[in-house]
Amino acid sequence: MSDFELYRLSDEHTALREAVRELAEDKIAPHAADVDERSRFPHEAYDALRAAEFHAPHIGEEHGGVGADALATCIVIEEVARVCAASSLIPAVNKLGTTPLMLAGSADVKNRYLPEVARGAAMFSYGLSEREAGSDTASMRTQARSDGDEWVLSGQKTWITNAGQSQYYTVMAVTDPDGPRGGNVSAFVVHADDPGFSISEPERKLGIKGSPTCELYFDECRIPGDRLVGDVGAGLKIALRTLDHTRVTIGAQAVGIAQGALDNALAYVKERKQFGQAIADFQGIQFMLADMAMKLEAARQMVHVAAAKSEREDSDLSFFGAAAKCYASDTAMEITTDAVQLLGGYGYTRDFPLERMMRDAKITQIYEGTNQVQRLVMARQLLK
Template sequence: MYELSEEHEALREAVRALAEKEIAPHAAEVDEQERYPSEARDALVKAGFHAVHIPSDYDGEGADAVAACIVIEEVARVDASASLIPAVNKLGTQPIILSGSEDVKKLVLPVIAAGEASASYALSEREAGSDTASMRCRAVLDGGKWVLNGTKAWITNAGESSWYTVMAVTDPQAEKKANGISAFVVHRDDPGFSVGPKERKLGIKGSPTREIYFENCEIPSDRIIGAPGTGLKTALRTLDHTRPTIGAQALGIAQGALDASLAYVKDRKQFGKSVSEFQGVQFMLADMGMKIEAARHLVYASAAATERGDKRAGFMASAAKTYASDIAMEVTTDAVQLFGGAGYTKDFPVERMMRDAKITQIYEGTNQIQRMVMARALLKG
């Protein structure tokens, strides 16, 4: 009565097998060299797991939101950086799926579905992170073209992606700043578009994070997503759909850390017996497993809520993202502790998992912002 379908479980098995065979062997090197996980991209594209959320009408797999979370979770279990390939493809294309015209959908979605291109999402700026309505990037309609000027920051997979969903101010005089923002689709070959150098980061080092620049960047007038002034609404609706995927990424990282810990404590011996026989260790493992399982149910429930248009979907998305990311940070920290001195070295994967987990508490809205979103939803009733 209360379980995933056979199709979902079969998908999990398929993605896990691919991740362990094609992605896990490269994860440490990807992190060490801070390079894009091209092996993972190629394997995911070949198997059709790189963007399962794209509707079948646009040559995609047409998978539901829970299936998309399962893909991301299972990839993140072995490499968080690689899991951002399917996650950011959803983030970058979700505004188009929600609000784009048929022409924009047909322009972008089939090439993403085919694995010929990838997409990124450009909302944040250096001085407009949580305060998104204060963005400065501008777009002006000039004849048959929109002309964009400004800078976007913290753009995941920038430089690797071909398409960028960009939010920019089109009406600086709007009475409410949020109503003066529009959404656009920009291609990396559009004149006036460029990318900056990679950020030097604590974790997810295989996924490039860069600024992107618009210097009199010209795009056709029909590349707007939805009506002028609706861009921020679309951006925030998108996050309701994609915050569960960050929860799924965090969940996968935590599961990978627990799996590594279980194998290590069974093998490690102290005082003449396996470390796994000590009650203190067992209690840590029990808490890790319990919290991961709770996070898993919340992530899947939130994904299902977005799929069916549940009125509580926004609250649940924030709850799933917040809880799963907090648990990922806690579980990976405990995993390093269980490994002892070995956990602090790069000879084992848990230190990488701990570094990777931290960002899940920050991007797509910090967990402090998520708590504000949840509180407002509760008070609104």
Template sequence: MAGTPEFDLYRPAEEHDLLRQSVRALAEAKIAPFAAEVDEQARFPQEALDALVASDLHAVHVPEEFGGAGADALATVIVIEEVARVCASSSLLPAVNKLGSMPVILSASKELKERCLTPLARGEGQFSYCLSEPDAGSDAGGMKTRAVRDGDAYVLNGVKRWITNAGVSDFYTVMAVTDPEKGTRGGISAFVVEKEDEGLSFGAPERKLGIKGSPTREVYFDNVRVPASRMIGEEGTGFATAMRTLDHTRITIAAQAVGIAQGALDYAKGYVRERKQFGKPVGDFQGVQFMLADMAMKLEAARQLTYAAAAKSERDEPDLTFFGAAAKCYASDAAMEITTDAVQLLGGYGYTRDYPVERMMRDAKITQIYEGTNQVQRLVMARNLP
């Protein structure tokens, strides 16, 4: 089967294997040592950002013409997967940089791309994505943030909620209503708001179950004046751009889930080989072996589906919407099951913060929720059956 066109669509090439090796080495040396502290103190993983920027791994998806690596979708997935294996919070650095900048890549003018993507590629500015609101989560089309034309600019007013890396990022892709009468069919537009824009402010960090090192805040727009040149695409195309973006970036959440699950499985495997009960390693018991087998099976299925979806993303294929939703949904469900089983395999120790699997279990939960709950993913899949 290895030679069939279908398999070659997403089989990692030699350069992907080399990339994995280099990212894993960096993650274990420069990110893993701080993962527990970042979680315990709920602080931004600055060490991870510095390491990723120094190795040009913070935004590998940026096209070469804007100073980026121009990496394909699978390479981006591998970077996120390997960082998430040791620290889920840190994996959101490259993941959210792609989420925030993808609308610009898909729809913006060349001038706007140069303004935003060039500093992103250099590590001089991060991106966030502002879609959700207090009353518009799964129903993103119900947003209330307004953008009113005023001469050669638009004036934005409203609130966005659950914004990852808010307050840290320098660029914010913001969806706002420009024509209330048209709704999602031409009434929503996309803009790039910059951190220094007057009237932009941020709420207090949310107190979360997991990914504590990734700040999540509300973003407030109080008469924020944005030049019309910072509109992404044409007026009224914002919602379509937002949905296209999620088709591509849900795969990064799948990658994060795969990485978290891999980290939990790796730790559990090592533990049951060393932990002895009844005179022999716990891993010698058939019940434990079956648990590990199921964990590994689900993980590999999630990985292959994620890589297949990455190939669809790279080629922007018609069935990407289905595959992106399927990868995100399956991988996150698998990660929740695998991390929970890892805690079980460590017994009482797994329930303590002295071991990393309880953090991984908490971190895995959000992958079932953000960028569209898994209930919404199932709706998306049902409406886009191949």
């Protein structure tokens, strides 16, 4: 492969983008406004993604999946987010929930759960954050105590994406309250029907309204001992390694939202006329569009590089994953805001999708670590 080919998507990745874009525009986009308006889960998108095997493309062929690489998974998420950010959380959260298993789970755990997700029979969510342990994950209070061959979980988790729709949850809990901070957390798989497990009503949110966000409650929730993911005490390390990989997918989601906003803004300014000409002919508008497109392409390239590093598990993935997520989400917020501005009063109405995209973009600066935390992650890597 020549050096020049390194900066071009492969034919397979290009074909994948075209296939996902066609599906998204045909099967997902028509329902996006209604999903947002009614704050309902996008079942149409889930069915379409499962039928095309785009719902969890990251799962390997050995577990019944299509074995998409990290870049291909980002392309899927980007193209779905371009028309509906809430729907893009189906493949994104399936990856988030199952990555701990893929990184650290035993062969038995992988064989038990990954094939079910791969064939679209179940979704997986991820339980790390708590009310008092958001950015400071090591201060979590949810506990799991050993009781014979079982574990008993007590506590709660907050901001759990797709809770209530997922059948399985990867949950981090303290297994040694007196142990060293950060080295006393373990990871478990919890089933939606486990006794003592329940979820709250969905949060009322600014954006991504089609993706339910709930609290998880564990009231002496008893689970079998073979639900442990990785070693006892390795949970926080597994959680942070997971985020190194999945922050890249949030970057891809942000790029998709931004691309959707730019596409809609371009279509509008070419049709809208003022002072006898299309407003796209005005230099001020052209400068805005140029800046939007320039920053979008820079964000996309950062995501692609981070995805390649994720696939290889490079030692500097922490920096690049955080950088891609941080830059892409800041860019998405800026581009969606400018897109609303370009449409003027129409951008502020629900007659156009720009206000939804602007609301959806905001969460990409917050979840999987706020962008302030991403800057801390990057700085720590630089100072090592």
